[in-house]
Amino acid sequence: MSEVDEQGARYQASDLKRFGQAILEAVDTPRDLASIVAGSLVEANLAGHDSHGVIRLTSYVAGVRTGQVQPTARAVVESLGDACARVDGAWGWGQPAAHIATDTAVNLARAKGVGLVTVGRCNHIGRLGEYVEKVSRAGQIGLMACNSPPAVAPYGGYTRLLGTNPIAWGAPRASGNPPIVVDFATATIAEGKLRIAHAIGSKAPLGAVVDKHGQPSTDTAAFYDGGALTTFGGYKGFGLSVMAELMAGMLSGTGSSSDPDYNHGNGTALFAIDVGRFLPADDFMEQVDALEGRLHAARPAAGFDAIQMPGEPEWRSRSRRTAEGIPIPSAALAAINDLAEALGVSPI
Ligand SMILES: NC(=O)c1ccc[n+]([C@@H]2O[C@H](COP(=O)([O-])OP(=O)(O)OC[C@H]3O[C@@H](n4cnc5c(N)ncnc54)[C@H](O)[C@@H]3O)[C@@H](O)[C@H]2O)c1
The missing domain is CATH 3.30.1370.60 (Malate/L-lactate/L-sulpholactate dehydrogenase, NADPH binding domain)
Structure with missing residues (x-):
């Protein structure tokens, strides 16, 4: 599957960071703190961990609204x-x-x-x-x-x-x-990655989720219905x-x-x-x-092309996405642009 679906798009890290920072500032985050948080989210996107990237802006703003995050606190x-x-x-x-x-x-x-x-x-x-x-x-x-x-x-x-x-x-x-x-x-699977799998209708890896009765399940909904990872x-x-x-x-x-x-x-x-x-x-x-x-x-075993060091996949992703842009699939794009609109920030 391509990294970005037809309605999605690729963005330069600097543009995504500016966008994220504007959203955080719109919920009263001082500029310097907004820059650090937005930079951190985009850094996760660059590293290939989209579950911890700009898609989090929606839950972060929700955290401000519920009072869990004090945006001006230092x-x-x-x-x-x-x-x-x-x-x-x-x-x-x-x-x-x-x-x-x-x-x-x-x-x-x-x-x-x-x-x-x-x-x-x-x-x-x-x-x-x-x-x-x-x-x-x-x-x-x-x-x-x-x-x-x-x-x-x-x-x-x-x-x-x-x-x-x-x-x-x-x-x-x-x-x-x-x-x-x-x-x-x-x-076995980071919750943010399960959430993405759930949103796009993918299965959970076998053994990653147990349902509320203690049975293993590949249905992502089993976790949200009282199960556990x-x-x-x-x-x-x-x-x-x-x-x-x-x-x-x-x-x-x-x-x-x-x-x-x-x-x-x-x-x-x-x-x-x-x-x-x-x-x-x-x-x-x-x-x-x-x-x-x-x-x-070392010679790769069956099913492997090469051996990578820990950190190498993220480093490769950062080089690739710095050159090609960060892919944002359509559902994530719609969610962050809806959030921007609600806050009076220009969409990306
Ligand atoms: N703040 C939080 O509450 C929280 C909670 C959970 C996870 N996280 C973050 O979520 C991110 C994703 O976690 P995850 O469990 O999905 O990580 P993951 O399963 O993708 O594993 C990533 C690690 O495995 C290494 N790796 C991956 N493929 C490799 C390969 N083929 N060869 C060698 N090494 C390889 C990577 O370099 C990296 O060190 C992490 O950055 C983690 O810190 C944050």
Whole structure:
């Protein structure tokens, strides 16, 4: 299937960002914060994760209207001593809070070797890869996790008690090489991707959804009718999801997704490690290059054309979409243009 249907269109990242920023400013977001949030959404589109791209503008504006997002609130950093800090997201936009946490963790790791920063009272931060990639550009390894509203069943169950709880790592490369970025939900399918599948009438991957009676289902509606997502890799993804609850949800003061009053946002934690404290940074980069060389040179198994490094699909997507534009299918285009019209913003 083509990336964009007949009624859809392709847009340059700069045009989409301007459009997103205008919509966010129309709901009273200060210009600098609107620029960060819109930039983050478009960055997700460039990376190929459209579920976290400009299509989110509709739910973001709905969040402002319900009072879940305070569009003018600004995040505040509090030192916890040594290499630790916490950010109070003040229920403002999640992306600026996550960027402040990222910059703080990088500065702590530069000064102390490692830095650990949590973010509480934090709205949706979007695609985690954006932040760990920023850490990697500082010559550091980043590890990030967050919890999120309950959507996922524990291994062996079918009740929503865990968030889709993404975990991401980023590692530096010698200049010019794409960073290593590992970034995924601990659910078998990210909820945003299920929502897109549901909207276009596609099936859910087998094993990704259990219905409200605990039966596996490929019907996306089974999730919205009281079912749950599963964790990827059975008990292994379940274990990672539980650790995201502990490390990000609880350390940030947000609590666990299973708490009855957890209904929105991302309890977040970001850990940065200064590679140069442990070995000369050039040695590390050379070893990563050598590893990549061996992995790329491995013969592909049946059904595969080539072996890719984690982060490579996003890097390829970014190059392609920067050159060709970002495809927005017709249904998504209609939704964001309807939103724009309602806010008095020119359609894209
Ligand atoms: N903020 C939130 O509440 C929240 C919740 C869930 C997910 N998310 C975000 O949603 C995004 C999508 O998550 P997802 O679970 O759909 O990710 P995904 O299943 O698409 O996996 C992406 C990861 O797998 C790697 N990858 C993909 N194909 C590969 C291949 N062929 N070879 C090697 N590596 C490969 C990518 O480089 C990337 O690291 C993530 O950016 C995540 O942070 C956010």
